[in-house]
Amino acid sequence: MAPSVEMRGIRKRFVGVTANDGIDLEVRQREIIGLLGENGAGKTTLMNILYGIYRPDAGEIFINGQPVAIRSPRDAMRLGIGMIHQHFRLVPSHTVAENVVLGMRERFFRPDKAARGKLEEFSRKYGLRVDFDAPVWHLSAGEQQRVEILKALYRGAKILILDEPTSMLTPGEIDDLLTTVRRMAVDGHSMIFITHKLNEITAFTDRVTVLRQGKVVATRDAKDTNERELARLMVGREVLFRLDKTPARAAQPVLQIDRLRVLNDKGLEAVKNVTLSVAAGEIVGIAGVAGNGQRELIEAVVGLRPVAGGRIRIRGDGFRYVPGEQRTGVVPSMSVAENFVLKCYRHRPFAKGPFLRRAEIARHADGLISSYSVVTPSRDTPIRLLSGGNIQRAILARECSGTAALLVAEHPTSGVDVGATETIRQLLLQQRTRGTAMLLVSEDLEEVLQLSDRVAVMFNGEIMGVVPASTDVETIGRMMAGIHREAA
Amino acid sequence: MKIERRLEPSRWVKIAAPAVSLVLALGAIAVLFGALRVNPLVAYREIFRGAFGSLYGLSETVTKTIPLLLVGVGLVLAYRAQVWNIGAEGQLLMGAIAATGVALHFPNLPAMFLAGFVAGALWALIPAALKIWWRVDEVLTSLMLVYVAAEAVNYLIYGPWKGAESRGFPLTDEFPDAARLPVIGWSRIHYPTLVLALLAAGFAWGLIRHTKVGFEIRVTGENPAAARYAGMSYAKIVLLVMGLSGGLAGIAGVGEVAGIHHRLLNPAGISPGYGFTGIIVAWLARLNPLGAIISAFLLGGLLVGGDAIQVSLGLPAATIEIFNGMILLFVVGGEVVTRYRIRWS
Numbered sequence: 001m002a003p004s005v006e007m008r009g010i011r012k013r014f015v016g017v018t019a020n021d022g023i024d025l026e027v028r029q030r031e032i033i034g035l036l037g038e039n040g041a042g043k044t045t046l047m048n049i050l051y052g053i054y055r056p057d058a059g060e061i062f063i064n065g066q067p068v069a070i071r072s073p074r075d076a077m078r079l080g081i082g083m084i085h086q087h088f089r090l091v092p093s094h095t096v097a098e099n100v101v102l103g104m105r106e107r108f109f110r111p112d113k114a115a116r117g118k119l120e121e122f123s124r125k126y127g128l129r130v131d132f133d134a135p136v137w138h139l140s141a142g143e144q145q146r147v148e149i150l151k152a153l154y155r156g157a158k159i160l161i162l163d164e165p166t167s168m169l170t171p172g173e174i175d176d177l178l179t180t181v182r183r184m185a186v187d188g189h190s191m192i193f194i195t196h197k198l199n200e201i202t203a204f205t206d207r208v209t210v211l212r213q214g215k216v217v218a219t220r221d222a223k224d225t226n227e228r229e230l231a232r233l234m235v236g237r238e239v240l241f242r243l244d245k246t247p248a249r250a251a252q253p254v255l256q257i258d259r260l261r262v263l264n265d266k267g268l269e270a271v272k273n274v275t276l277s278v279a280a281g282e283i284v285g286i287a288g289v290a291g292n293g294q295r296e297l298i299e300a301v302v303g304l305r306p307v308a309g310g311r312i313r314i315r316g317d318g319f320r321y322v323p324g325e326q327r328t329g330v331v332p333s334m335s336v337a338e339n340f341v342l343k344c345y346r347h348r349p350f351a352k353g354p355f356l357r358r359a360e361i362a363r364h365a366d367g368l369i370s371s372y373s374v375v376t377p378s379r380d381t382p383i384r385l386l387s388g389g390n391i392q393r394a395i396l397a398r399e400c401s402g403t404a405a406l407l408v409a410e411h412p413t414s415g416v417d418v419g420a421t422e423t424i425r426q427l428l429l430q431q432r433t434r435g436t437a438m439l440l441v442s443e444d445l446e447e448v449l450q451l452s453d454r455v456a457v458m459f460n461g462e463i464m465g466v467v468p469a470s471t472d473v474e475t476i477g478r479m480m481a482g483i484h485r486e487a488a
Numbered sequence: 489m490k491i492e493r494r495l496e497p498s499r500w501v502k503i504a505a506p507a508v509s510l511v512l513a514l515g516a517i518a519v520l521f522g523a524l525r526v527n528p529l530v531a532y533r534e535i536f537r538g539a540f541g542s543l544y545g546l547s548e549t550v551t552k553t554i555p556l557l558l559v560g561v562g563l564v565l566a567y568r569a570q571v572w573n574i575g576a577e578g579q580l581l582m583g584a585i586a587a588t589g590v591a592l593h594f595p596n597l598p599a600m601f602l603a604g605f606v607a608g609a610l611w612a613l614i615p616a617a618l619k620i621w622w623r624v625d626e627v628l629t630s631l632m633l634v635y636v637a638a639e640a641v642n643y644l645i646y647g648p649w650k651g652a653e654s655r656g657f658p659l660t661d662e663f664p665d666a667a668r669l670p671v672i673g674w675s676r677i678h679y680p681t682l683v684l685a686l687l688a689a690g691f692a693w694g695l696i697r698h699t700k701v702g703f704e705i706r707v708t709g710e711n712p713a714a715a716r717y718a719g720m721s722y723a724k725i726v727l728l729v730m731g732l733s734g735g736l737a738g739i740a741g742v743g744e745v746a747g748i749h750h751r752l753l754n755p756a757g758i759s760p761g762y763g764f765t766g767i768i769v770a771w772l773a774r775l776n777p778l779g780a781i782i783s784a785f786l787l788g789g790l791l792v793g794g795d796a797i798q799v800s801l802g803l804p805a806a807t808i809e810i811f812n813g814m815i816l817l818f819v820v821g822g823e824v825v826t827r828y829r830i831r832w833s
Binding site for chain 1: 698699700701702703706707710711713714716717718719
């Protein structure tokens, strides 16, 4: 029997990046296939191509053995492809049944009633329990996801794409989803399960295809692989370039985190009893698959998120923070010079009484532009006109120019080209040489291993252990997957 | 042909955009005049003549520039912080009420201005507080409070403040001389308020460009996440810009009752919608406080010219409101268009 989906040689370029570089993917009938990869590996792009949101630059798609051209989600639906997005696309004030029939050509009056029979059947068959008359805003994330699945089934989907379906769910809801997905596969549906969580691959899928930097690195049967191997495949073991690094000196701890507990946006515990310290002149990297509490930990340290328990102590003159998202770190339409004083505009020499001192601000900007080689037409250019790498360099210039004892850097090189990546890493190491304590979070494990003196591996909100950066990738991969814990 | 986003509108585009928008709006309104069987060129000539063609017309235009400039400058500050104060009309009326209260009980001009500023500011702080602490949309609350303020005026002129000498009309007594603003010659230009308005424009310009608080206003308006990250207080900025814009609208209200009417009267008599026209003043000035001086003068002229064509061409009073609406539509639309360009391929 022909596979339900076959994608061959799919290629898609965006400005500056090749998101998909000749990808082959096969989904067999009644199969649940996992699509595994780090953020930016090209999983979502590939699925958006299958669902008709993007057109590929090259490559072919076959559905049930027939070549097809998918130009829009409408085409995809006609071919029996449904997609459950990570962020649900429901109308909050409408009821479940109304959401399901939205946009369908049902009868004009109360179309939701017409859908009732079918919905009840799906609900019973696949364990999709939800009150059809409840407005969507009353529902939990898990229930809303069931509505999305019902929507796709109602539209006749035989092939379902689930984009990181567990990221918003509680553990109980994840179990329910597993049951549903299994029953649907038995009933003849094929499913593509996008994730970057290793344990879900073995729990949910029959086969897994691993992507890295837009390419397929391996396809394995789920029963023939394990989380350790998947971690290695996903992250890639070879380290591309080594940076020269002097050994760290033993010094005073600057940041001390003691039995810290932090809640995420949903009020669940995202950081569980974390104890960690960073000394002057030391870089401590936090490794882990995204969504294991790293963001919440950083936000608590820099004061953007309340602490639910435990203590954070910072010695010395405060901290600097390179935020993970560039758009938090700069004001796009304001000049490079003004962005340089975004945090210190209140103090001398940039302000005197209530007034800003533009001459001082300009002098400061000229100094930073030349010493950090920020490429900009002038200090008065709106910063959004700079390239991503130069904006990041400007942020680092601002954050590194102070005398703070602690620097917290979050994904410092994400979205930055290779050349800029190199100089940004050098800048961070210079800070370390100057005796700054640094807490580094990155989804790029290579970066963490290169820069850090010690690596703290986070899994499910806990620190699985703090190990020297020379530890082998396999051990760290096992810690990232939560199957190995290093004694403190 | 391809439409693409412009990286940065050139200086030329920035200056030309409001002018082109204005011309296009006039073109669209010409169609309206045509439908009313009036030659648009004649109508425009009459408007121009009425507003700028005589010393009297010019003096009236300046008179109407005063409240428009005060309101417009205040709204520039609020809109720069992306705080959408739509209720300047109500804040203006509250200023008029406060000034009247002072005028009737212990007439003193500086005290009237102070009271008007405070009353307008407090009225604007209600939506500000609701926005900050309960996340209520300020567009709705500030607009609704306009009607509350208008009813407050009505209550006072029909009730407790109804004048002994008003012979049953809903008016307060006339203000004593100590509560009346001086004017230039025979005109109605109450120059102390004009001076205050010009000072306000200069003050707002300096505030935005040269002070720490102005820096915070711009950062907050452009990128609230960055403002939070830089440790700025969102509540402080919202309270400040709402307070200032409300206060300036309040001063406009003081000018109208103390400089023109010399009494409190029905809300539409105090202001023919200066609080709303001020929104156009702010946008036409591209949220530049000094630009507001020019746009307030232009729109003041339009109000005067509009009155003129009502009489000379027998057009309905609503014509000029449609006129204003069209200008706002084109100016805001033009703002969006400047961010794109057409490339021929």
